[in-house]
Amino acid sequence: MTTVVLVADPPVEGIACQRLLEETELTPADGLELYRALLGDTMETLARSTIDILVNYPTAEGLPAGADPEADLREIAAEAMSADRLADVRFEPQVGSNFSAIAGNAITHLVRDEGRQSAAALRPCVPRLARSVVDEATLNLRRDDVILGPAARGDVYFAGFAEPIDFEDAFETRPIEELTRRATEADLDVGFVQQRTVLDSPADFRTVRSRIEADHLAGKPVPERFWNVIQERGIEVEDGVVQSAETA
Incomplete structure (x- = not known):
């Protein structure tokens, strides 16, 4: 069975969704509520x-x-999962100075030290992550040594490994290329799952906001917590500017 490692940022006001706050009109409170919602939807x-x-x-x-x-992440998980499912979830501190080190240390420890079949790093800021995507990615790890989920600008939102690679700074610059290069150099087979948007920049938010609005209008499933925060805080895109009711 695959272990998926949810690599979380601190759910702290002013730090959560930091780049989005720096480049939009959203407030630190907006950023915190959006991030907590993203975490909850992803955990569910x-x-x-x-x-x-x-x-x-x-x-x-x-x-x-x-x-x-x-404590904050345990609280979010308790709201998003049943008590039985939560009881099986592991919570462990991050080890490493950047995302590459944190993800690499976790994956390597799980596969090499614990003998797990495979392990994957997942970014929580993927509003339209669906169970079908997770199931496809983890199922494909039975066939391929490495499975990557592409995102915009050469990023990845999912990176799964049945065999570890050299992870040093592998996620820092166009990780979809770098992870693939290092895996193939190690004679590992690489596969891909469908692309998803990682919510990081204003352009990402505009893309996600429009698509979720379309899904909602069409009666399709939407990420419930994330969508509710958008509605409750009045977060809109006006003339290309992302703002909320607090800043409009």
Whole structure:
């Protein structure tokens, strides 16, 4: 069975969705509510899949006084999952100085040290992540050594491995290329699943906002928590500017 490692940022106001806050008119409170909603939707999606879940939480070092990322993430998980499913979820602190090190350390430990069949790093900021995508990616890891989920600008939202590679700085610049290059150099087979948008920049938000609005109008499933926050906080795109009711 595949273990999916959810690599979380601190759900702390002013830090959550930081780039989006810097480049839009959204407030720190908007960013926090959006991120908590994204985490909740992602956790619920993972809970519906037949995988092992590991929540990789950041430590409180360097965060504002009183911040407790582990407690916050456990609270979000408890709301998103049944008690039985939550009981099987592992919560472990992140080890590493950047995303590459954190994801690489977790995957390598699970596959090499614990003997897991495969392990994958997942970014939580994927509003339209569906169970079918997770199931497809983890199922394909039985056939291919590496499965990648492409995102915009050469990024990835999912990176699964049946065999570890050299992860040093592998996620820092166009990871879809770099991870594939390192895997093939190690004689590993690489496969891909469908592209999804990682919510990072204003352009990402505009893309996601429009598509989810279209899904809603068409009566299709939408990420419930994320969509509710957008509605409740009045987050809109006006003349290309992302703003909320607090800043409009």
